[in-house]
Amino acid sequence: MRVLGIESSCDETAAAVVSGQGILADIVHGQQVHAAYGGVVPELASRAHAEQVVPVVRAALDSAGIERPDVVAATAGPGLVGAVLVGLCFGKAAALGWKVPFIAVNHLEGHLLSPLLDHPDLYFPFLSLVVSGGHTTLYLAQDVGRYQTLAETVDDAAGEAFDKVARMMGLGYPGGPVIDRLASQGDPRSVPLPRPKAGEMDMSFAGLKTAVRTWLQKHPETRPEDMAASFQAAVVEVLVDRLHRAARLTGVERVSIGGGVAANAGLRHAVSSCGLQAFLPPRHHCTDNAAMIALVGRLYAQRGRNDPLSTTARPRWPVGEPV
Ligand code: KG4
Ligand code: ZN
Secondary structure, X not given: OOEEEEEOOOOEEEEXXXXXXXXXXXXXXXXXXXXXXXXOOHHHHHHHHHHHHHHHHHHHHHHHOOOXXXXXXXXXXXXXXXXXXXXXXXXXXXXXXXXXXXXXXXXXXXXXXXXXXXXXXXXXXXXXXXXXXXOEEEEEEEEOOEEEEEEEEOOXXXXXXXXXXXHHOOOOOOHHHHHHHHHOOOOOOOOOOOOOEEOXXXXXXXXXXXXXXXXXXXXXXXXXXXXXHXXXXXXXXHHHHHHHHHHHHHOOOEEEEEOHHHHOHHHHHHHHOXXXXXXXXXXXXXXXXXXXXXXXXXXXXXXXXXXXXXXXXXXXXXXXXXX
């Protein structure tokens, strides 16, 4: 079963083909138009998706060497609703034209299950930490479609904190990759920052961001490398602490991370060496991609699902809820 996945929830237009043999095609087209605005401009994202969706899907089919897939899967949310609609409507129309089943995929479920793309040896149950620009949630993945939320942020997402701190430091958007690069040359113990936690399991990143701002106002001479390293170390410590707690709570020691922040070198190193059994997706499967959407589509298509073509975009969509 060859599944075409389409992703357009934010600022990447992506298409991929996944089958029982693995990933047959994996195309991601990033949008450059947002850089000048310091963040993603929803209207520009939708227009760029509309321009790119056909060439990107065609490139994926060509690269997989197929004329048409057996199933079409597309992200239906959560995300920027106008952006989601572009890939979703294209996917529904393509499924209709090809007369094949259609699966509406939850983008977060894509990140949650993304480690399965590159680790066929990973099996349920496992702990999956989704750390992206809009979400920071630790799930116990019990089976396909059965997820228990163990911890989440009570305010900012981890990626949002990276982006806001980068903006404060004048480093541009998106901030995560720049902070990651600077941090490798700084001293993580140079700036004393809090490790804010909310209760036993939940997380909080808004206070950390404020602590960075206050420090920079008082100590403008701080080397950007040291600020980046100290901030990153604080985020990583909180995330890894939550993984350890979740492992103790559930007795499950297989852990994975997904979402843009999972591309972070400091986090990857800390999770790989934290004593738990780590299954990290490669960096290009942490940031937004369509292979994870095709994977989720395939798992549900194998279970006989076929979503109605009246399915529409959901700007908010908790993982595990029916579409
Ligand atoms: O999963 P993603 O590509 O899109 C969403 O679904 O949100 O995540 C984007 C987020 C941004 O906040 C970006 O700054 C962050 O992931 N990010 C990183 C790194 N690469 C991307 N954060 C830290 N280190 C990185 N290397
Ligand atoms: Zn994402």
